[in-house]
Amino acid sequence: MPRLSRRGFLISGGVVGGAMLLGYLFIPRRLALHPAASNTQTWLTSWVSVNADNTITVLVPQAEMGQGVLTTLPMMLAEEMEADWDLVRIETAPASGFYVTDNIAQGFTVGEVAMPAALQRLLDYAFYQAANVMDLQITGGSASVRFTGQWGMRRAGAAARAMLIEAAAERWAVDPAACYARLSEVRHDGSGRHASFGELAEAAAAIPPPLQPALKRPEDYTLCGRSVARRDVPAKVTGEQHYAMDVRLENMHYAAVRHAPVFGGEVASYDAEAIKNAPGIRDVIQIPGAMVVTADNYWRASQAVNAMSIEFSDGEQADFSTAALFETLAEKLTGGEVEADLEQGDASQQLALTGSPITAEYRVPFLAHATMEPMNCTAHWEASKLTLWVGTQDPLGTRALAAKVADVAMEAVTLNPMQLGGGFGRRISFTGNFVEDAVHVAKHVDYPVQVIWSREEDMQHDYYRPATISRFVAALNAKGAPEAWRNHYTDIGVNQARAAAFPPYQIAHQEIGRVTHETPVPVSYWRSVEHSYQGFFIESFIDELAHHAAVDPLAYRLRLLVEKPRYQAVLRLAADKAGWGKPLPERTALGVAIVESFGTIVAEIARVKVSDTVEVEQIVAVADPGELINPATARAQIESGILFGLTAALYGRITVEKGRVVQTNFPNYPMIKLADAPDIEVCFIESRAVIGGMGEVGTPPVAAAVTNAIFAATGKRLRELPIKDQSLS
Amino acid sequence: MAITFILNGRETAVDVEPEMPLLWVLRDVLNLTGTKFACGIGACGACTVQLNGQAARSCVLPVSAVTGAEVTTIEGLAEYDGLNPLQLAWIEHQVPQCGYCQSGLLMAVSALLNKNPAADTEELRQAVTNICRCGSYEAVKRAVQSLTEKAEAADA
Numbered sequence: 001m002p003r004l005s006r007r008g009f010l011i012s013g014g015v016v017g018g019a020m021l022l023g024y025l026f027i028p029r030r031l032a033l034h035p036a037a038s039n040t041q042t043w044l045t046s047w048v049s050v051n052a053d054n055t056i057t058v059l060v061p062q063a064e065m066g067q068g069v070l071t072t073l074p075m076m077l078a079e080e081m082e083a084d085w086d087l088v089r090i091e092t093a094p095a096s097g098f099y100v101t102d103n104i105a106q107g108f109t110v111g112e113v114a115m116p117a118a119l120q121r122l123l124d125y126a127f128y129q130a131a132n133v134m135d136l137q138i139t140g141g142s143a144s145v146r147f148t149g150q151w152g153m154r155r156a157g158a159a160a161r162a163m164l165i166e167a168a169a170e171r172w173a174v175d176p177a178a179c180y181a182r183l184s185e186v187r188h189d190g191s192g193r194h195a196s197f198g199e200l201a202e203a204a205a206a207i208p209p210p211l212q213p214a215l216k217r218p219e220d221y222t223l224c225g226r227s228v229a230r231r232d233v234p235a236k237v238t239g240e241q242h243y244a245m246d247v248r249l250e251n252m253h254y255a256a257v258r259h260a261p262v263f264g265g266e267v268a269s270y271d272a273e274a275i276k277n278a279p280g281i282r283d284v285i286q287i288p289g290a291m292v293v294t295a296d297n298y299w300r301a302s303q304a305v306n307a308m309s310i311e312f313s314d315g316e317q318a319d320f321s322t323a324a325l326f327e328t329l330a331e332k333l334t335g336g337e338v339e340a341d342l343e344q345g346d347a348s349q350q351l352a353l354t355g356s357p358i359t360a361e362y363r364v365p366f367l368a369h370a371t372m373e374p375m376n377c378t379a380h381w382e383a384s385k386l387t388l389w390v391g392t393q394d395p396l397g398t399r400a401l402a403a404k405v406a407d408v409a410m411e412a413v414t415l416n417p418m419q420l421g422g423g424f425g426r427r428i429s430f431t432g433n434f435v436e437d438a439v440h441v442a443k444h445v446d447y448p449v450q451v452i453w454s455r456e457e458d459m460q461h462d463y464y465r466p467a468t469i470s471r472f473v474a475a476l477n478a479k480g481a482p483e484a485w486r487n488h489y490t491d492i493g494v495n496q497a498r499a500a501a502f503p504p505y506q507i508a509h510q511e512i513g514r515v516t517h518e519t520p521v522p523v524s525y526w527r528s529v530e531h532s533y534q535g536f537f538i539e540s541f542i543d544e545l546a547h548h549a550a551v552d553p554l555a556y557r558l559r560l561l562v563e564k565p566r567y568q569a570v571l572r573l574a575a576d577k578a579g580w581g582k583p584l585p586e587r588t589a590l591g592v593a594i595v596e597s598f599g600t601i602v603a604e605i606a607r608v609k610v611s612d613t614v615e616v617e618q619i620v621a622v623a624d625p626g627e628l629i630n631p632a633t634a635r636a637q638i639e640s641g642i643l644f645g646l647t648a649a650l651y652g653r654i655t656v657e658k659g660r661v662v663q664t665n666f667p668n669y670p671m672i673k674l675a676d677a678p679d680i681e682v683c684f685i686e687s688r689a690v691i692g693g694m695g696e697v698g699t700p701p702v703a704a705a706v707t708n709a710i711f712a713a714t715g716k717r718l719r720e721l722p723i724k725d726q727s728l729s
Numbered sequence: 730m731a732i733t734f735i736l737n738g739r740e741t742a743v744d745v746e747p748e749m750p751l752l753w754v755l756r757d758v759l760n761l762t763g764t765k766f767a768c769g770i771g772a773c774g775a776c777t778v779q780l781n782g783q784a785a786r787s788c789v790l791p792v793s794a795v796t797g798a799e800v801t802t803i804e805g806l807a808e809y810d811g812l813n814p815l816q817l818a819w820i821e822h823q824v825p826q827c828g829y830c831q832s833g834l835l836m837a838v839s840a841l842l843n844k845n846p847a848a849d850t851e852e853l854r855q856a857v858t859n860i861c862r863c864g865s866y867e868a869v870k871r872a873v874q875s876l877t878e879k880a881e882a883a884d885a
Contacts, residue, residue, distance in 0.1 A: 066826030066863045229823065236828030237816040239763020239803035243829060246762035254757060279746065297757035298766075299749055372767050372775060372829040372862045421765070421829030422862050455768045632823055636868065640826060643864025666772040666860060674854045677866040 048077055048160055054184055054198030056081070057089045058153075063393050063427075064092065064232055065420035066640070067695045068633035071230040075629055076149045079223045080157030080216055082181035083197065090231050092417060149629070150691060158213035160204070167203035168195050218627065218688065227632035232419070244418040245452060247378045247389040252448040253282050255441050256301035259290040259461050260312040262659035263320070263520045267291055268313040275304040282447075284308070287440035294445065298452050317520040317659040322366065322467060325519055325656075329469045329490040330361075336515035338488055341498040345509030350484035354475035358548055360541055361472075363720040364533045366654035367465035367526055368669060373421020374458040375434035378450040379442035381406070386413045386442065390435060391420035397429025405439040424644070425525035431463040433522075459669055460661040463524030464654055466492045470537040480549025481560065484509035489537070491516045493523040500530035503538050504567060504596060505560035521656060527644050528696040531597040535700030536649075536707075536721065539593035543708045544717065553708065554580055554592050566624050566687050567594060570603045573683060574622040578605035587611065591709025593701035599692030600625040604642065604701040606678075608709035614723055616646060616678040616706055621698060623682070626689040634694050638682045641698020647672040649703035650723050734795045736761075737805025747793035751785075752776045754792045755802060763803035763832045767860075774859030777833035778802045784840035803832035806839060814876060815839050822872035826863035834859045838873060846880040848873070 049057045058074040070090055078088050161181045168186035169176035172193050179188045187194040218224075235241040260266055270291055272284040280296040281304050291310050295301035351357055378389040379402075386406050392398040392415075399415040406413065420427055438451040453461070470489035477483040485507045491514040501512050526532060546556035554575055561567040571594055575581075578590055587610045594603040600623055607618040621638050628634050651670040655662040663669040707718040710728070718726050731742040736759070743754050755761045755778070764787060767775035771789035778787045779801040807813055812820075815835060825831040834857070841848050841856045848856070853873050861869070 066828065068826075229820070232828070233820055233823055233825055236825035236831050237812065237819045237835060238807060239761075239832045241828050242762070243765075245766065248760055248762070297749075297753055299753035299757070302769075370862060372773070372827065372860070373765070374767065420827060422827045424862075452766070455770075636823065636826060636865070639867045640864040643866065644862075665770055666768050667770075671773070671860045671862060672864075673858050673860060674866050674869065675858070677854075677864070680867050 048081070048156055050160070050164075050197050050201035050204070051089075052198050052201065054196040055087045055089050056083050056184070056197065057091055059091055063391070063395070063417060063420055063423065065391075065393070065423040065427075067637055068230045068232075068630060070232050071228060072630045072633055073149050073153050075223050075228055077153040077157035079221055080154045080213075081161045081197075082183065083157075084184040085223055085228070087184050092419075154215055155213055158215050159210055162210050162213050163204040163207045164197055164200045166207050167200045168193075171195070171200070171203065224629050225627075225631070228630050230630075230633065241419060243373055243421045244378060244389050244391045245373060245376045245421070245450070247418070247450060249378070249380065249448040252378070252450055253294045253296060253445070254298040254301050255285075255292050255294045255438075255449050255451040256298060256305040257290050257292050257437055257451060257453055257457055258305045258310060259457055260314075261460065261661075262312070262314040263317045263522070263656075264315040265289065265312050265317075265659070266315065268311040270311065271309040275308045278304055278307075283445055285441055285444045287437060287444075290437065292437070292441050292451070294441070294449055298450075302452075302454060314659060320520055320656060320659045322521075322654075322656045325467065325521075326363065326469065329467075329492075329515075329517060332515045332517055333469060333471050333488055333490060336517075338513040338515055340511070340513040342502055342510055342512040344511075345484070347484045347486050347509040347511035350509045351473055351475050351486060354484070358474045358476065358545060359472065360544055360717075360719060362470045362537045362540060364465075364468050364536060365652065365721065366467045366521060366523075366656070367532075367648055367652045368459050368462045368654050368663070369422075369424045369426035369526060370459065370462075370666075370669060370671065371420070371422030371424060371426050374455055375426075375453040376451060377435045377438035378448060379438040380448035381439075381442040381445075384408065384412060386439065387416070387448075388413065388435070388438070389416045389418055390438075391418045391423075391427055392429075392432070392435075393420070393423045393425075393427045394429040398432050398435055401429055401432045402435055402439050405436050406443060424527045425529070426462065428525065431522075431524045433461060433463075455666070456664045459654075459663055459665060462654075463522040465526030465532060465648075466494060466523045467521075468492070468533045470533070472537070472541045474541070474545055476545065476549055480545075480551055480556075482507045482545055484511075486511045487513075487537070487541075489514050489534075492519050492521075494525060495530055497530050500534040500597070501538070503542065504564060504594070505542060505557070506563060507560070520659070527641065528597055528699040531595055531696070531700035532645065532648070535593065535595040535597070536703040539595065539701060539704035540707060540717075540719065543591070543593075543704065543711065547711075552581075553712075557592070557594065566601055566685075566689060567596075567603075569685055569687070570594065570601050570622045570624050573685060574603040574605050574620055577622065577681060577683060578607065578618075578620040580605065585609070587713050588617070589709050589712035591705045591707065591712055593704035593708060595697075595700035597693075597697050597700050598695075599690060600694065600697040601692075602638070602697050602701055604698075604705040606702070606705040606709045608706055608713060610710055610713045610728060614650070614706070614710060614728070616650075616676075618679045618681070619646070619702065619705070620681045621683070621701075622685065623694075623697060624685040624687050624689070625692040625694055625697070627686055627691045628684055629691075631684065634684065635682045637694040638698040639680050641696060642680055642702050643672055643677060645699035645702035646678070646706065649706055649721055650676075653722050653725065732792050732796050734792075734797060735799040737801055743792065745792060748791045750788050751778065751790045751792050751795055751800070752787040755787065761802055761804055765829055765832055767830065772860075773830070773833075774837055774857075775830045775833040777836040777859065779836055779840050782840065782843055784837045801836070803836060806835060813839075814879075815842065815872075818872040818876050822868050822875065824865050824868040824872050826861075826865055830859060830861045830863075831865075834861060834865075834869065838869070842873070842876065842880075847877050847884065849877065850874060 062069045064070045280300040282294045285292045293305040395417045403410040473486045475484040546553040602623045609615045733742045765775040771786040776788040
């Protein structure tokens, strides 16, 4: 890959909940100005337009899926621009007719380097690479604020402010340094002159944007750091918010799908005789791996596709089971080739020297995403052009996928991104199997078609969080602290952030590595990705070491984190809020865990009561994201991440038998509800370290916090999830 | 034969199979898309509407079962002069995240509060069994608490 220069790009990135990067690369020279969308609207940068009526329109490239990005990102831009928040209008990028995401490809193609062909499908990976080359230390998702916000919105806002000030100074023939912007105006106190952004927009647009616009100091912020009401909330209390499944088009039909139940299976034969005359049925279509029925409403299509006779051929995976997979993974951990992630000191020698190594093995299952809005995509194939309406975390990657499936150039595909009824990593480009279905169906028919997966199809044809086994060996020194730490874990895919397996603790000798194995089960990112299980593994094992050392688990962690003041502060505040060390009723105890992910450090303390069942009564969470943009949204994200992780810890397990997923719907893949949801208290520390992510960081600590509390309450150590399947006696 | 019922205060007639679930009549026949499909088996509550004031899961409710009844959907929750207090509390406490389950959640909570305007958090937890995958439950508790406190103050 050609060397990229930092100067050549203003880079940002982001996609949320899914731990990949969807970024922008653009070239400041060319970024300069986009053609005016209309006579009264002037584009200053890719993200913001200043309108003649003095409103500004901020285009948000990221998908809104509940994390508040439609509000948080424009706040960052408005802050730097000194725009009046009441005059800020917000749009999802492509809705303006200007496809901001196209700039990603353009950044490559019009610049000095061509986009490597192999990376076109996996744009997220392309940006991961590009960002690494540029030494930005980008490691994963939760990236909207960190990358689009910090690198894009802030700079775009600051650049726009500088250009508007310069335009005003030219008009008034004064020194730009004597002018300043405030509340969507440029002012010059010396002469008392002032002009609105709207008045200055046209002149400002002719000024080249500064390459290094000066950013505001955090202590001068007037908007960021305040809890600002999210702009997307009102439409979500009236039913007016439209998701992809709410798209209604003239002559649109609905399609229900039945996939081959076995991974890699195909339709062998079918008989549609029984259903073809049912009311409303339009077409019966075979697509790769599935049968589809279209009808004038979804229920009719769904009844028909389930009633029709279909024979599937199971293919090569008909004997695959997760039970056998776990056996294979365990064997590989014993005898397989270990690829090292980290070797520090000489762990092997230290472990050989110790008389009594401490060992433990942990296991986590496959997990489904189970977004509330089942997978769906509306597609219309007309005159060799394809139009899509879909909720996606990666509009450009999804568009590229659709173009490939339709066998047309990307320019022939128009993608209308819709708000997502949940993402969590399910709706990224390479997991677009539902988009593929919609494209295949659309190419068969001459009407717009809305393809909707039932919950059962959604659960059984997901791209799952990988099942993983992790084996630890440690040696303690005379003081009870770990002298050596070895962790070998299994990797069946999507492990990219190797550092997720590194303990934060001061341990002289470490050896961390993986054994890889391929499975037929499709895997992908799942909220917090590797951290979702590495957090459980590391924070369980450190708890076990504390027990062996006969030291309080909180004190044990604090001792091993003496060189990490941010961790210390987070742990101490959490302990204080949770009342660590205070007496509790019988069989009720606290458990602690701390995980840094996506640049944010989060400690969680669970209060758990164990009777016949496990009752998680309370979670106290303390997070240090460096800096808070919108505290109310941040709190909601931490609460959300906790309940997402807790649902998985308590109930989540996808099992495969005879090549097919056993779980079908919420009764056998349960979700936490109000009755079982703990009280959650969230506190923040703003250490002013580099800003961290928020969408995923609440998830990683919660499983270990709960199982550590169960151990404290009962003496029973749970080394496998979910908790509901484990014996507590 | 047409099936008639009162939908958000208006007499409505549809001519479909009697066993078609109300959800799909609302969404695909009448194009009222505020009511959501999520599980199809009455397990999650995203499709909750009110049937004569009671919360009902429309994905498992044959349309014939609502003949002559009053059906209220999220589109009918607002009052003639604007959003109702529950919706305002939802905005004040910024309850929705992705928002997909919120229509059903609002219909379930409003049915509870119609029955018992001073319902406490424990009653809420037992009565409302809707799933929110974004985990908005803390915000739900805060929003409902703000309303029930007002109701209690008004009673006192």
